Amino acid sequence: MAHDHEGPLARLRRGHEELVLRQLRTHGPLSRGELGRLTGLSRTTLYDIVAALVDGGAVVATVPAAAERRRGRPVEALTLHRDAGQAIGIDFARRAVHVAAVNVAHEVIGSTSAAHGAGLTWEERVDLAARLVGSLAGGTLRLGSLSGIGVGVVGPVRGPAATPRTDSPSGAPRLHEDLPVLLGKRFGVPVLLDNNTRLAALAEATWGAAAGVQDVLYLRLSHGVGGGLVVGGALHRGAHGLSGEFGHITAEPGGRRCSCGKDGCLETVASIGAVLDAQPTAGDLDAFLATLPTDPAARRLLDDVGTRVGTVLASVCNALGPAVTVLGGELAEAGPALFDPVERALSAHLMPVSRPGIDLRRATLGEVGGALGAIALVLHDSPLLTRYHTPKSVE
Incomplete structure (x- = not known):
């Protein structure tokens, strides 16, 4: 018995x-x-x-x-135990590759990035990623001990183990249909795949501005506008991989045509390109940001952008009730000139009972956020690291 x-x-x-x-x-x-x-x-x-x-x-x-x-x-x-496993994160951005490595004790081993031209093939991007990974930790990273690789890509992704859609409404480059297989062969471990902006949301909730917060709304204002949701401590993808497409919420009815085919999306007013189109004398974003202290027209433009961003965020917050809202991307470098009108619009359009709970924070992880989020995807979602324990196996 x-x-x-x-x-x-x-x-x-x-x-x-x-x-x-x-x-x-x-x-x-x-x-x-x-x-x-x-x-x-x-x-x-x-x-x-x-x-x-x-x-x-x-x-x-x-x-x-x-x-x-x-x-x-x-x-x-x-x-x-820090030697029990490591995870690599790779973010294939539009014109750059970002990589990071973390061990299972959540210690960041290293991170690095490299820009590239628009014509680079996926095989060449993978080669570049491998070289960057090889340079981490002074070249001492033990690739043989890797437990998994998380990968971020531009555009909608159906799920962490799925091949990205190639009909992305946000203008993403066509992906190699076997990208997870290609990476798996190169590194010899399973690969988890997701949208890179959505992964940045997970990173901010794991290591960044909202570390430890269970319900986080993240919005990135960059060359595109997108975001992600962390709900109950887990990344929310949506049924068709479209969660976080906040850039395609209407912000200006009857406004400019968006790349997605609709008119007046938030991306048409709050992306870097939209801001520079509205202020053509600025030249580039750095020059535009430099004019803010002395140029009333630039401040008015950013006030309008912030108001529209805050209005869209308020609608999402009213529906989802996040504990923390994180704003990132290059445009967030404007600081109070952007954050103040965002917060005013949030307060004006949120339900009154929700206003005292506004917690708007600036993202802290920068361009490596997508790669770190890809690692968090492995640490959160993968069963790869749950069965590594055997007595004395890491001594």
């Missing part, structure tokens, strides 16, 4: 171990108390599971440095 009960009990314990490992993989360093709240395990069960994982080498317990300690007994932080 004892043999009959051994299987279910062993499976239950294994399930508890994987639950703890998954939370550490997703959230990074956690205290036992935080792990208890996230897993719902009893104190006795949790401490028993954690002790076994620490003894086996899969989990490492550390105490804060003396300078960081508060009064009382120091609280240990639990993390996955």
Whole structure:
């Protein structure tokens, strides 16, 4: 009879171990108390599971440095063993490749970028990405230990394991139909794929301006306008990979024709190109931003852009109720000249009961956000890292 009960009990314990490992993989360093709240395990069960994982080498317990300690007994932080696995993120932007590497302890190993011309083939882009990955951490990154690669691309993507659509309304370049296979052959590990702007939203909720926040709305104002949603701590993609296409919400009825085929989309007034078209003497974005302190016309233009952005964001916030709204992209470099009218419009168009909860933040991760979000995609969504633990396997 004892043999009959051994299987279910062993499976239950294994399930508890994987639950703890998954939370550490997703959230990074956690205290036992935080792990208890996230897993719902009893104190006795949790401490028993954690002790076994620490003894086996899969989990490492550390105490804060003396300078960081508060009064009382120091609280240990639990993390996955840094040598247990690594993840690579690659962002294939329109004219550049960005890469980053993170270990399963959520420590960023390195990041780098390289611009390229419009005519580069997908095979050449993959070659460029491989060279950039090889340069990370001073060339000491152990590619053989990689547990997964997350990849960001321009345009709608049906899902993390799907091939991107090639009929993108946002003008994305046609993708190699076997891009995940091409990358998998190059690096020898499975590949997860998603929209790069949507991945930047996940990155900001993992490492950036909204780190640790479960419900985040992200909008990027760049050469295109798009964004992403993190709901309940997970990336929301939508049924057809179209979640986050905020740039194609109507901001100016009857306005300019958008690349998507509609008129008056937010992208037609709040993208870099739209702003420069409205201020042709500026030349480029850096020059335009430099004129803001002394040029009333430039400030009025940005005030109008910010008002339209805030109005669109308010509609999305009224529907979804995010805890934090993050604004990023090159246009966000305008600072208060953009953020002030955005916040005013948000306040004016949100439901009154929601106004005290406005939390508008500036993105902090910059151009590497898409690559870091691709890593977060692996750490959050992939089962690859949940079963790496075997006793003493990482010693």
